[in-house]
Amino acid sequence: MRTLKTALLAMAASAALLAANMSRAADIVIPGAPAEVPLNWHAIVMFVIFVAITLGITYWAATRTKTATDFYAAGRGITGLQNGMAIAGDYMSAASFLGIAALVYFNGFYGLIFSVGWLVGWPIILFLIAERLRNLGKYTYADVASFRLQQGPVRTMAAIGSLIVVLWYLIGQAVGAGQLLHTLVPQISYRESIVIVGALIIIYVTFGGMKATTWVQIIKAALLLGGATAMAIGVMAHEDFSFVKLFSDAVALHPKHMEIMKSVVPIGAKANPIESISLGLTLMFGTAGLPHILMRFFTVTNAKAARKSVLYGTCFIGYFYILTFIIGFGAIVLVANNPQYVIDVTKNILNLKGGGSMPAVYLSHALGGDFFLGFIAAVAFATILAVVSGLTLAGASALSHDIYASVIMKGKATEKQEVWVSKLCVIGLGILAVILGIAFEKQNVAYIVALTFSIAACANFPILVMSVFWRGLTTRGAVLGGYVGIFGSIGLLIIGPTVWTKILNMGPALFPYDFPTFVVLPAVLIVSFLASVTDNSEGAKKERAAFDAQKIRSETGLGAEMAATH
């Protein structure tokens, strides 16, 4: 515990030092330099308070994290409501808060289509997998996929799928964190921002494990929901609490006018039915296959709590998306055409200083001045910290629990060794996220959502559902199907319009769609089916025979992992 105390003290000291440094930096006026941007004190103070509270929680969690179950699954002591908040926290990333508001700000109605797609995966998770996941699994979703199959090959496949999703998701979050913090507090450079994020999440996760990660997530979800609610109320108060007035004002002010109420595709893009359907499949089933989300179901006390947590989570997320929609339209009314926020109102009344993700941030300033801007900025940054922590823990558990303990050590590693490896992986992944975040600063990362959600929708989700519901699935079917999902998604994305044409400059795309799910998902199902039914090996017969026992456990919870008693 002494090391932890020292580490926390060191962090607090360096945070204070950083703040002190910046206050001096703000005082120095470089002669001849362009007007110095004033230091965003509100944001920094609120952010430091958030960090102090979360480090306190990490300390508390660390004193209560002794076993592997504590570390990976918070001792399975999380209640349904708490997990519902944490799920919502994991899902409401800064990208969806700032991103959907920005999508609405530029395109109007179109933003709602994303919100709907990002929500409808949740009922599916509840109806088909949440309770069964809790009953069958221990720490990772690979526990469930490989329950009656061969551990080595199935876990390797599942871990590869998880790690690719986690790593790319991390890159997206790290780049977002760097840009956001640097824009809000220009005195902190892009690199420094990412290093701060990396250092904080390594401390949260290595010391506090899932307990700290969950509580950071809960606090952040409460702050984000509170902040977004205040913004939406502010917008509605400005518009006399009339949606008709809000939308009419937005239509009148937006340069595309009535177009923003008719944008079923991004304004200026051509409608493409197959692309729409594929996007729909990707968002819906991708949600149900994200490893850091699935991992949350192992933290609750039992299947009943898992079930409740999805209900709470779905309601929080649905409510939040409706708020972001109001916020986006509010930004059209209050932020667009305002010379304080727009680069040059004479040229384009929408283009904002600081880039495309700023509408929600400036709206907070328009509504509540520097104080509210500081609050929303700190919340957005807290959001990134919390999401990155969850991702890092999911990635580390795939490496330590699936690859190290099950594949390399064949189940012979002690719990202590496994947790140690896991902590090393957290540190490794944290450092990797920092390096990749810096390396990808100027890269086009527009394909990240498509990549991560496609793999989750085409590999993780179908293999999970088949192993739980279909007696006939064998190791061969699961592994072949899983790899078709992973590499099919990656391959088609590389030859698709975003990567092939825009990033690699190789000319017209060989595969003309941005979202490959509509091709890959059926291919995965067909390959898994054929490879399973043609498998007549002894092993396959045993795997089918083991289905009944698995079914009893998944349906009744008999034999499921118990909550820790301490």
Next chain:
Amino acid sequence: MSELIASKIQNNPKYHELISRRDSLAWTLSAIVCVLYFGFILMIAFTPDILTSPISAGGVIPVGMLIGVGVIVASCLLTGIYVYRANEIFDPLTQEIIREASK
């Protein structure tokens, strides 16, 4: 879980009742969510005119906005229905099955 308990459960008609009732509810609700959502997506793809027409003549709010918000609200309601049914019916049934198996 012992073989004896497993075979008792396997031979208990209530266990099969639990599975069939829960599966039929779960897959029906899943189908409803898919129909609602992909209905919305297919309208975007093939009949955008319906979605973009205003709900009242001369108004600004399009039909699609109500449908989109409706799908979000319906998702929350359907998860609520499942949780309610599971608490009321499936949990007591599961408890009975476990009690009878450990007798």
